[in-house]
Structures are given as C-alpha cells and as structure tokens.
Amino acid sequence: MTAGPKPRIAVVGPGSVGCYFAAHLAAAGHDVISCARRPFDTYVVESQTAAVSVAAHVLTDPDDAPPVDWVLLCVKAQQTAGAAAWLERLCTPTTTVVIVQNGVEGVERTAPFSGAATLLPSVVYCGAELMSPGHIVHRSAGVLIVADTPEAHALAALCEGTMAKIRITDAYATEAWRKLGVNVMGNGITALTNRTFEVFARPDIITLAKGLLAEVWAVGRAEGADLTVERDAAFLDDLALSRAEGGTSTLYDRRAGRPTEHDALFGAVLRAADRHDIATPLTQAIGALVAAGDPG
Numbered sequence: 367m368t369a370g371p372k373p374r375i376a377v378v379g380p381g382s383v384g385c386y387f388a389a390h391l392a393a394a395g396h397d398v399i400s401c402a403r404r405p406f407d408t409y410v411v412e413s414q415t416a417a418v419s420v421a422a423h424v425l426t427d428p429d430d431a432p433p434v435d436w437v438l439l440c441v442k443a444q445q446t447a448g449a450a451a452w453l454e455r456l457c458t459p460t461t462t463v464v465i466v467q468n469g470v471e472g473v474e475r476t477a478p479f480s481g482a483a484t485l486l487p488s489v490v491y492c493g494a495e496l497m498s499p500g501h502i503v504h505r506s507a508g509v510l511i512v513a514d515t516p517e518a519h520a521l522a523a524l525c526e527g528t529m530a531k532i533r534i535t536d537a538y539a540t541e542a543w544r545k546l547g548v549n550v551m552g553n554g555i556t557a558l559t560n561r562t563f564e565v566f567a568r569p570d571i572i573t574l575a576k577g578l579l580a581e582v583w584a585v586g587r588a589e590g591a592d593l594t595v596e597r598d599a600a601f602l603d604d605l606a607l608s609r610a611e612g613g614t615s616t617l618y619d620r621r622a623g624r625p626t627e628h629d630a631l632f633g634a635v636l637r638a639a640d641r642h643d644i645a646t647p648l649t650q651a652i653g654a655l656v657a658a659g660d661p662g
Contacts, residue, residue, distance in 0.1 A: 372397045373435040373524065378452045380424075382494040382615075383466060384440030385409060385502045386416075387510075390529040393420040400424045401431060401452045406500030413504035416529040422500055431455040436524065437463040437483070442615065443475060443630030450479040457483040462517050466490050466510065468549050468615075469630035470542045470589075470638075486517045489541045493612055505612050513538035543586025544593055549631050551578040553616035554652040557626065557659070562617070563610035572606055574648070575599075581646040582635050588642040620659060628656045 373396070377388040380400040389409035392398040402424050411418045425431055428451035437456050441449050446467075457463065459482040465472035472487045493506035509531040512518040522532040535541055552563070555575060559565050566572060576595055583593040616626045632653025639646045 374399070374432070375436045375438065375524075376401055376431065376434045376452075376456050377438045377440055378449050378456070379439065379441030379445065380409075380422075380500065381440060381442075382496040382502050383490060383492045384438065385496065385500060386411060386492050386494050386504055386508055387438055387440070387466070387530045388422070389418050389420055390416070390508070391525065392422065393418045394528040396524070398423065399431070399434065400500075401428070401449075401456070402426055402499065404499045406498075408500055410501040411494075411504050412497075412502065416504055416508055418529070424500075428452045428455050433458045434461060436521075437461060437480075438466050439463055439476060440466045443467045443469050443472070443627045444625055446475050446479065453479045453483075454481070457481050459483065462486055462520070464488055464510065464512075464521060467630065468545070468627060469634050470546055471630065471634050475630075484517055486512055486515065486521065487538075487542070488512050489538075489545045491545070495612070495618065509533055511535055511538070511541045537592065539586070539590040540592045543583060543589060543591035544598060546631065546634065547579045547582035547586065547593070549614075550582050550635060550649060550652070551575045553614040553626075553631060554578065554656055556614045556617040557620045557656055558652065560617070560620070562613040563605060566602070566605045567607075569606075572602055575602055577648050578652065581639075581644075581649045585635055585639045585642065585644050585646065588644060589638055616656065623661055625660050625662075626656060628653055628660065632656065 376399045377384045378401045389411045409422045434456050461483040463483045465487045473485050489511040491507040491509050494502045494504045511533045514536045518534045525532050580595045619626045
C-alpha cells in the first residue's frame with residue numbers, strides 16, 4: 367500500500383511558541399513552512415528537556431504561500447488581523463487552523479480571516495523566550511490542550527512521537543478559563559511590576575494574585591468552567607517558593623515597547639463579566655493599567 371503525501375503544515379508567527387512547535391514537527395520529518403516577518407534558516411531550541419536544531423523552511427511574503435492542510439496560528443491575539451494575508455493564501459475548506467493563542471475568544475477573532483477552514487482553539491502551555499529569529503530558550507512544557515473533536519484527534523496523530531504534545535479534554539471550558547485566570551494574574555502582575563515570576567515571593571503579591579484568580583474564575587464558572595481558587599490555585603504556593611527567573615509575554619512586550627495582548631486577556635474577562643453581571647474590580651483596574659502602558 368502506497369503512503370499518501372505528507373500533510374503540509376504552516377506555522378504563522380514562529381515566535382517563542384510557534385518556533386517550538388515548528389522545530390519539533392520539522393525535526394520529526396514533517397513538511398513545515400514558517401510564515402515570518404524576518405528570514406532565518408535554522409530552528410534552534412535551547413532546552414534542558416526538548417533541545418533541537420533543525421533546518422527551517424521560511425517564507426516572508428504571503429504571495430509565496432501555498433494552500434496547506436494545517437495552520438498553527440501562533441501570532442499573538444492582537445496581531446491576528448495582521449496575519450490575514452497569510453490565512454487567505456494558506457486556508458482552503460479542507461484546512462484546519464489550530465489557534466495557538468491566549469484567551470477564550472480565538473475563534474471569533476480568527477473566523478473573519480480564515481474562510482471555510484475548520485477552526486480548532488487550543489490552550490497553550492509553552493514557557494519559552496524568543497532570542498532571535500528561529501532561536502528560542504525553552505523553559506517549560508510544550509503542550510496544546512484541545513476539545514475532544516475529530517480535528518483534535520487528527521492533530522494528536524500528526525504530533526505523535528514528537529515533543530509537540532497534544533492533550534485532548536472533555537472539559538475544555540475549564541482548561542481555557544483556568545489558563546485565562548493564570549494569564550490575567552501572571553501577565554498583569556509581572557508587566558506592572560517589571561519583574562519576573564520571582565515577584566511572587568512577596569506575600570502581598572500572592573494575595574493580589576488570589577484576588578485576580580477569584581474574579582476571573584467566577585466569570586469562568588458562569589461560562590461553564592469548574593474552578594475555585596481554594597481547589598485549583600495550589601500552584602501559587604510553588605510559585606511563591608520558586609523565585610523563577612522566567613517572565614510572561616506581556617512583561618517581555620512591555621520591556622520591548624510592543625503592544626500587549628491586554629484585550630485578549632482582561633478584555634475577554636470583562637466582556638464575559640458584563641454578560642453575567644459579575645463585578646470584577648481588580649481585573650478592571652489591572653487591565654486598565656496594562657492597557658494604558660501600551661505604546662500610543
């Protein structure tokens with residue numbers, strides 16, 4: 367029996383997260399195209415657990431992009447509209463777009479640009495920092511959590527045997543809102559204090575973090591998630607002791623003078639809170655401060 371052609375994969379936005387998944391899929395022999403602003407010829411993942419170096423196929427002009435079977439949309443939420451030209455060329459009715467972004471509104475954000483492609487949102491856990499085009503330092507995880515759908519199982523099969531891990535869940539709302547709470551808490555606090563996770567060694571910061579989580583997860587429960595701070599925030603104890611040097615994407619964007627994804631994080635919570643008439647004063651205050659610090 368003759369094997370069919372390899373599925374073609376495009377990674378739109380090979381930054382810290384996109385580079386991780388592109389590198390490991392390419393290292394496994396997949397046909398991977400990185401759609402980037404700047405050229406590079408090698409993926410380099412520095413990591414204690416998932417190091418790899420492999421040749422990269424990079425395009426910088428959307429007009430050169432062919433139709434593909436899979437798109438991993440890894441640009442940040444606020445950059446989605448800027449990827450429209452890539453999506454227009456890459457997507458067909460048989461394409462699946464995996465939305466590798468923070469927040470819970472990825473489908474609504476992507477749908478205007480993806481035509482008839484199937485959209486598969488994901489919850490992203492991949493601690494990495496972009497050092498230069500194609501070169502990242504990876505610190506933790508490397509997994510996408512997706513709802514239990516046929517496309518999710520096809521994605522898991524595509525990534526089988528690689529360090530690009532896929533976890534399928536029947537409780538996607540819980541996973542999505544758990545991560546959104548962690549993002550609101552971690553990104554907001556690190557960006558406003560201009561400190562890495564070591565700031566969580568402060569007891570007053572842990573108190574603030576628990577307050578933010580309580581607000582976000584209350585909204586999440588109204589949206590179908592099963593989360594409570596008492597049961598689900600035990601990781602804060604480890605964070606308080608870790609004095610970790612890693613930061614968040616919002617911290618790094620703030621330091622670089624780039625726009626942040628505040629709307630995909632804080633804005634998403636506030637919009638859902640309005641739908642359910644839930645008060646979120648801490649989220650509103652921290653979100654406003656992060657937004658006010660954006661350039662322009």
